Amino acid sequence: MATxxxxxxxxxxxxxxxTWLGDLPELRSRLGARPEKWGVREVGDGNLNLVFLVxxxxxxxxxxxxxxxxxxxxxxxxxxPERAFFENAYFTAVAPHVGGMIPxxxxxxxxxxxxxxxxxxxxxxxRHGLIAARRYENAARDxxxxxxxxxxFTSDLAVPFERKLGGVALFARNASLVRISVDLIxxxxxxxxxxxxxxxxxxxxxxxxxxxxxxxxxAAAHFGRKFLTDLQALIHGDLHSGSIMVSxxxxxxxxxxxxxxxxxxxxxxxxxxxxxxxxxxxPGRGTAADDREAYRRWILDQARIFWATFRRRFLALxxxxxxxxxxxxxxxxxxxxxxxxxxxxxxxxxxxxxxMLGFAGCKMIRRILGFAHVQDLDGIEDADRRGRCExxxxxxxxxxxxxxxxxxxxxxVIDAVAQAGxxxxxxGRRSAG
Amino acid sequence: MATxxxxxxxxxxxxxxxTWLGDLPELRSRLGARPEKWGVREVGDGNLNLVFLVxxxxxxxxxxxxxxxxxxxxxxxxxxPERAFFENAYFTAVAPHVGGMIPxxxxxxxxxxxxxxxxxxxxxxxRHGLIAARRYENAARDxxxxxxxxxxFTSDLAVPFERKLGGVALFARNASLVRISVDLIxxxxxxxxxxxxxxxxxxxxxxxxxxxxxxxxxAAAHFGRKFLTDLQALIHGDLHSGSIMVSxxxxxxxxxxxxxxxxxxxxxxxxxxxxxxxxxxxPGRGTAADDREAYRRWILDQARIFWATFRRRFLALxxxxxxxxxxxxxxxxxxxxxxxxxxxxxxxxxxxxxxMLGFAGCKMIRRILGFAHVQDLDGIEDADRRGRCExxxxxxxxxxxxxxxxxxxxxxVIDAVAQAGxxxxxxGRRSAG
Numbered sequence: 001m002a003t004x005x006x007x008x009x010x011x012x013x014x015x016x017x018x019t020w021l022g023d024l025p026e027l028r029s030r031l032g033a034r035p036e037k038w039g040v041r042e043v044g045d046g047n048l049n050l051v052f053l054v055x056x057x058x059x060x061x062x063x064x065x066x067x068x069x070x071x072x073x074x075x076x077x078x079x080x081p082e083r084a085f086f087e088n089a090y091f092t093a094v095a096p097h098v099g100g101m102i103p104x105x106x107x108x109x110x111x112x113x114x115x116x117x118x119x120x121x122x123x124x125x126x127r128h129g130l131i132a133a134r135r136y137e138n139a140a141r142d143x144x145x146x147x148x149x150x151x152x153f154t155s156d157l158a159v160p161f162e163r164k165l166g167g168v169a170l171f172a173r174n175a176s177l178v179r180i181s182v183d184l185i186x187x188x189x190x191x192x193x194x195x196x197x198x199x200x201x202x203x204x205x206x207x208x209x210x211x212x213x214x215x216x217x218x219a220a221a222h223f224g225r226k227f228l229t230d231l232q233a234l235i236h237g238d239l240h241s242g243s244i245m246v247s248x249x250x251x252x253x254x255x256x257x258x259x260x261x262x263x264x265x266x267x268x269x270x271x272x273x274x275x276x277x278x279x280x281x282x283p284g285r286g287t288a289a290d291d292r293e294a295y296r297r298w299i300l301d302q303a304r305i306f307w308a309t310f311r312r313r314f315l316a317l318x319x320x321x322x323x324x325x326x327x328x329x330x331x332x333x334x335x336x337x338x339x340x341x342x343x344x345x346x347x348x349x350x351x352x353x354x355x356m357l358g359f360a361g362c363k364m365i366r367r368i369l370g371f372a373h374v375q376d377l378d379g380i381e382d383a384d385r386r387g388r389c390e391x392x393x394x395x396x397x398x399x400x401x402x403x404x405x406x407x408x409x410x411x412x413v414i415d416a417v418a419q420a421g422x423x424x425x426x427x428g429r430r431s432a433g
Numbered sequence: 434m435a436t437x438x439x440x441x442x443x444x445x446x447x448x449x450x451x452t453w454l455g456d457l458p459e460l461r462s463r464l465g466a467r468p469e470k471w472g473v474r475e476v477g478d479g480n481l482n483l484v485f486l487v488x489x490x491x492x493x494x495x496x497x498x499x500x501x502x503x504x505x506x507x508x509x510x511x512x513x514p515e516r517a518f519f520e521n522a523y524f525t526a527v528a529p530h531v532g533g534m535i536p537x538x539x540x541x542x543x544x545x546x547x548x549x550x551x552x553x554x555x556x557x558x559x560r561h562g563l564i565a566a567r568r569y570e571n572a573a574r575d576x577x578x579x580x581x582x583x584x585x586f587t588s589d590l591a592v593p594f595e596r597k598l599g600g601v602a603l604f605a606r607n608a609s610l611v612r613i614s615v616d617l618i619x620x621x622x623x624x625x626x627x628x629x630x631x632x633x634x635x636x637x638x639x640x641x642x643x644x645x646x647x648x649x650x651x652a653a654a655h656f657g658r659k660f661l662t663d664l665q666a667l668i669h670g671d672l673h674s675g676s677i678m679v680s681x682x683x684x685x686x687x688x689x690x691x692x693x694x695x696x697x698x699x700x701x702x703x704x705x706x707x708x709x710x711x712x713x714x715x716p717g718r719g720t721a722a723d724d725r726e727a728y729r730r731w732i733l734d735q736a737r738i739f740w741a742t743f744r745r746r747f748l749a750l751x752x753x754x755x756x757x758x759x760x761x762x763x764x765x766x767x768x769x770x771x772x773x774x775x776x777x778x779x780x781x782x783x784x785x786x787x788x789m790l791g792f793a794g795c796k797m798i799r800r801i802l803g804f805a806h807v808q809d810l811d812g813i814e815d816a817d818r819r820g821r822c823e824x825x826x827x828x829x830x831x832x833x834x835x836x837x838x839x840x841x842x843x844x845x846v847i848d849a850v851a852q853a854g855x856x857x858x859x860x861g862r863r864s865a866g
Contacts, residue, residue: 156661161615162608164661169605172598182594182758190764214773217764222777225759228589228597231664325615326658331623331650340647344655 008111009081012065014040017052020112021063027107027116031056046242046255047072047372048083053119060119061106066257070180072372079176083257084113086174090259093167093234097153101146102253120252123245130241130278131285131376133295140302142251143244143271144309151264152317154234156326164324167234168261177258181237185366186224190217195371202387206394207369219401220365223358231261239267240274240363242374265355268310273360273397275303276417277367277376280393284380300414307356307410311349318345354404357413361401364393396420441544442514445498447473450485453545454496460540460549464489479675479688480505480805481516486552493552494539499690503613505805512609516690517546519607523692526600526667530586534579535686553678553685560674563711564718564809566728573735575684576677576704577742584697585750587667589759597757600667601694610691614670618799619657623650628804635820639827640802652834653798656791664694672700673707673796675807698788701743706793706830708736709850710800710809713826717813733847740789740843744782751778787837790846794834797826829853 012020021027022035031038037057044051044064048071052063066081088108095102104118126139152158154167188196190211198207210216236243237258245252279299282292322329332341367374368390377393380386396417400407407413445453454460455468464471464487477484477497481504485496499514521541528535537551559572585591587600621629623644631640643649669676670691678685712732715725755762765774800807801823810826813819829850833840840846 156658161611161661165605165608165611169602172602172605175595175598178594178598187758187761187764212767212769214765214767214770217770218760218773218777221760221764224761225589228594228759229663229665232662325620326661327651327654328620328657331620331654332647334645334647336645337647337650340651344651 009068009113011067012050012052012063012112012114014042014052017054017063021054021061021116024107024116027061030059030106031061032058044071048079048257055119060121062103062117062119064115064117066113079180081113083174083177084108084115085110086171086177086259087255087257088115089170090234090236090256093154094150097149098146098253101142101251120245120247120250123247123250123252125242126244126246126251127241127274127278127375129246130275130299131281131379133282133285133290133292135295135298136246136248136251138249139244139246139251140275140306141309143239143253144306145313146251146253147239147264147267147271148310148313148317150236151233151267152314152321154261155232155264155324157318157324158321159324161325164261168231171234171260174258174260177237178260181227181258182224184371185362186220186227188371189366189369190220193371196369197371197373198369199383199387199390202383203368203390203394206391210365210369210394210398213398215402216398219358220362223355223362223401226263226355227266227359228262230263232264233261235260235262235264235267236270237262237266239270240374241271241278242274263355263359265352266359268307268352268356269359269361270363271306272303272356273363274367274374274376275299275306276360276396277364277374277393279417280389280396281374281376281380284377284382284385284389300417304410304414307353311353314349314352315345353407353410357400357404357407361397361399361404364397365401368394368397392420442501442546444500445483445485445496445545445547447475447485450487450496454487454494454549457540457549460494463492463539464494465491477504481512481690488552493554495536495550495552497548497550499546512613514546516607516610517541517548518543519604519610519692520688520690521548522603523667523669523689526587527583530582531579531686534575534684553680553683556678556680556683556685558675559677559679559684560707560711560808562679563674563708563732564714564812566715566718566723566725568728568731569679569681569684571682572677572679572684573708573739574742576672576686577739578746579684579686580672580697580700580704581743581746581750583669584666584700585747585754587694588665588697588757590751590757591754592757594758597694601664604667604693607691607693610670611693614660614691615657617804618795619653619660621804622799622802623653626804629802630804630806631802632816632820632823635816636801636823636827639824643798643802643827643831646831648835649831652791653795656788656795656834659696659788660699660792661695663696665697666694667692668695668697668700669703670695670699672703673807674704674711675707677704696788696792698785699792701740701785701789702792702794703796704739705736705789706796707800707807707809708732708739709793709829710797710807710826712850713822713829714807714809714813717810717815717818717822733850737843737847740786744786747782747785748778786843787840790833790837790840794830794832794837797830798834801827801830825853 018035018038018040031054039055041053042050043053049067050065054061054063066084068078068081069075070077070079091102091105103120105115107116129136156164236256237260238255243253243255245254279296282296286292368377377386377390380389451468451471451473470490472488474486475483476486482500483498487494487496499517501511501514502508503510503512524535524538536553538548540549562569589597669689670693671688676686676688678687712729715729719725810819810823813822
């Protein structure tokens with residue numbers, strides 16, 4: 001397969017894409033019959049892939065092609081385009097459980113590593129919406145539901161272990177993407193690496209201190225080990241606000257090429273951590289007319305809604321669909337088992353909560369000190385102002401990472417963020433004033 | 434492969450084995466040139482396979498063939514003989530680390546699912562030696578070293594995760610054997626199942642109580658879930674005293690067909706749990722001339738030596754060979770990291786200790802109430818006496834399983850066993866007197 005793929009693979013451009021799509025009858029009819037009339041635009045702004053929007057008289061599609069290297073780094077950082085295969089495999093695996101929350105897949109070409117999918121409209125990338133301080137009232141609840149369903153239904157709590165092991169074996173082959181997560185999230189930010197960058201010189205002292213912070217490094221390494229060994233469920237692997245598209249009434253998850261089996265808290269922490277990064281970034285965008293404090297309160301509400309939804313829905317799914325080999329239902333049929341079992345399930349979800357906080361901390365740090373940053377912070381042009389926001393985020397990330405068990409509830413987290421964030425908010429207002 | 438294998442596979446008997454071996458030049462020369470002079474005996478007493486000893490004028494070999502069903506149950510419980518493949522894969526994987534502690538493999542035939550290996554002599558099965566109250570002064574230390582080396586060198590602490598994931602994918606195919614572990618260890622003993630048996634009527638009330646013991650069932654389910662999700666290392670999967678052969682100065686591990694990636698505590702708990710089962714069985718064999726109390730103290734010493742060796746050697750290997758992606762060495766190069774890192778490693782090993790106790794409890798229970806029992810207890814002919822020994826073991830198993838974290842050290846465990854075992858010992862002596 002590798003040879004055949006290598007022979008057929010070519011990097012698409014607007015014209016070759018038009019020709020290729022035109023030869024696929026189903027897509028030709030979906031777009032409208034004359035390819036030369038189609039509008040084709042490359043719009044990818046992620047780190048890895050080409051993304052085209054193709055618009056015809058009858059309809060539109062989105063085409064995503066994996067490049068044989070990391071787009072954000074160029075051909076000097078080669079990477080197998082086979083990640084498109086795993087993206088497709090992930091969508092296939094979770095579609096029965098969250099079909100309405102992922103794009104409809106129209107076509108996958110295993111030789112071009114190319115996926116043709118629903119063009120989502122009028123959706124925008126959630127991150128862009130959050131940066132612009134727009135409110136999507138369903139998004140946090142929807143993602144809580146999404147993680148609950150994808151995690152539960154691919155876990156040993158729901159399915160016979162043989163099925164899960166089959167998935168583990170399949171996604172074990174996605175090692176080149178997992179390598180990126182291992183290096184960029186759990187190692188690079190804590191050491192000198194040519195791939196790292198940070199706001200300099202504003203954060204220089206903070207970064208030097210962090211790399212001498214043995215307790216923090218051990219905590220990060222603990223979560224890195226968990227990422228590699230706690231194979232609880234099929235996870236998206238990169239569930240930040242840039243992997244979510246939203247409209248006012250619809251939420252979709254995209255870009256699961258980092259999918260693997262791993263800890264559920266990794267997906268939870270990606271979403272929470274990126275909400276918090278946005279919260280810390282808002283003062284950097286505040287103006288005299290809008291200090292963004294009201295929006296920040298809304299962001300923290302979304303963190304609360306996200307976790308509360310996940311917790312409630314995960315436990316409800318477990319109560320209704322305990323078909324797996326872990327905590328097998330056959331062992332707990334007696335009425336007197338109910339209370340003890342409910343307590344064990346609560347403890348399991350509490351452990352996911354602690355994991356969420358730790359992974360959120362890891363993800364916040366890597367987005368400020370590592371290779372791939374987030375626009376929420378990077379888009380703050382004034383480096384002093386940006387540095388202050390980033391310092392606040394780093395301090396909270398450290399607390400989450402070192403003492404996740406100190407937080408008993410999401411309200412504890414929100415209170416701590418609001419409390420610790422005052423300095424940063426104040427500095428932001430002063431700078432804007 | 435499946436079709437070809439099915440076509441070539443046949444169950445060997447003494448004569449067909451002689452013919453087959455005689456056609457393998459290397460083995461023919463190893464045994465001595467005239468097959469008709471070879472002595473061939475089937476000696477298997479395990480639950481799954483045929484085992485032949487073949488003795489020629491020049492040498493001897495042991496031949497193990499996987500049957501297409503569970504030997505202890507007969508053809509009504511079919512099972513793929515492919516487990517022989519995984520046994521061979523396990524030996525291949527661990528040989529670089531513990532080459533001297535496994536049998537030398539002379540030949541593996543993938544169509545007959547048949548392994549020709551070193552005939553170990555004068556070794557006996559450790560379980561048989563323990564039942565006869567014989568002392569093998571190196572065995573516990575050797576097995577502590579064995580688990581430390583196999584676990585460490587196949588874990589994310591030692592190897593790049595890509596290599597581990599390759600192993601995970603390979604052993605994920607050993608699902609039919611993992612299914613046995615899941616059902617027989619973590620589920621059946623806690624429910625009504627036609628495969629279960631127990632000393633009846635002596636244990637009837639205890640069994641009924643155990644199956645109503647919600648806290649115990651939840652604890653067992655917790656460890657069952659760990660078995661399926663905590664993929665720390667390649668584990669033997671059945672490391673009880675029947676999978677170990679000993680002489681006075683040599684220790685070998687055999688029968689790894691249950692090999693899979695899983696929690697390190699599973700192997701640790703198998704060995705500890707079976708030592709404790711032997712300890713609880715000794716009063717059932719005591720006589721007026723030898724109450725076996727001195728031997729019991731020796732057994733508890735072996736538990737101490739086993740854990741102490743494992744702990745010391747695992748930490749030493751980690752200090753010397755931290756080449757993996759978990760706790761990557763590059764993050765901890767500063768002198769001031771040493772103390773915090775040592776503390777984290779200690780905490781990791783403490784968690785293995787708690788896992789060992791929980792898994793030991795699971796394994797003790799399944800050997801008394803489940804499908805496959807141990808000769809240590811089953812060989813006690815007087816059912817009243819046997820039942821008393823088993824009751825004592827079950828009570829301790831429950832304590833280990835429900836409150837593993839209540840034990841801070843192996844000495845705590847030994848003290849608790851010695852303390853709780855007095856009743857059983859006393860009853861045993863009375864019965865013998």
